[in-house]
Amino acid sequence: MKFIKSLESRKYTKVIELLQSRPSVLGGARLFVGKKEERKNMKKIYDFICKVEVIVAQVTLVSMIILIFASVIARLLRNPINWGVDMATFLFAWSCFLSANFAWREEKLMSVDIFVKNFPEKIQKYIKLFNYFVISLFLIYLIIFGFRLSYTTRLRAFQGIPGFSYAWATLSIPVGAILLLITTSLKMRNTIQKNSPQLSLRRDI
Numbered sequence: 001m002k003f004i005k006s007l008e009s010r011k012y013t014k015v016i017e018l019l020q021s022r023p024s025v026l027g028g029a030r031l032f033v034g035k036k037e038e039r040k041n042m043k044k045i046y047d048f049i050c051k052v053e054v055i056v057a058q059v060t061l062v063s064m065i066i067l068i069f070a071s072v073i074a075r076l077l078r079n080p081i082n083w084g085v086d087m088a089t090f091l092f093a094w095s096c097f098l099s100a101n102f103a104w105r106e107e108k109l110m111s112v113d114i115f116v117k118n119f120p121e122k123i124q125k126y127i128k129l130f131n132y133f134v135i136s137l138f139l140i141y142l143i144i145f146g147f148r149l150s151y152t153t154r155l156r157a158f159q160g161i162p163g164f165s166y167a168w169a170t171l172s173i174p175v176g177a178i179l180l181l182i183t184t185s186l187k188m189r190n191t192i193q194k195n196s197p198q199l200s201l202r203r204d205i
Contacts, residue, residue: 050105053179057098064091086158090169097176105183125191132188139181146174 071084103109116127149170156166 049179050102053098054102057095057102060091060095061099064088064095067091083158083160086160086164090158090164093169093172094176097172098179101176101179101183104180128191129188132184132191136181136184136188139177139184142177143174143181146170146177149173 067081067084067088071081071088074081074084100109116124119127150167150173153166153170158164158166
């Protein structure tokens, strides 16, 4: 046991001497550790965004369903909720885009791969990358179009909610497209580096 401990101590001593004699090696090690810590921090931020996204998507969806049901009952009682439809539209817009990103991230969207799955894995990889590239271009267009639409509708108010700008609903387009673009970029990275896009994006960021 003493002999093994002496060997271990000598090994660590040589490593320390190497780092001290070569500052470039020490600097590279520090840079590697720094990047690793930076990736951990980015992963924490991304996990937090994903959790908030899911919560907001759930709240908006449930609130929309309750509001529509309440509006129907109120109309039957001849006491309609004038702002019910407008608020449901607002909630529906945000729920759609946030839920779409969650489904895209967790591989829950429907896909037709009856032909693609018969190709070699290398060809499947290139097809996926091409699909992600086309999706990214479309999402970039949505981001630009969404911000323009939000700006042009900033002075328009909901009919049943005076003072509530329509831009709050149209902002769901660029915000949702940004989140979808981030998810698509991570899928592209996983496909290129690991060739396993089915892995959880939240684990591999």
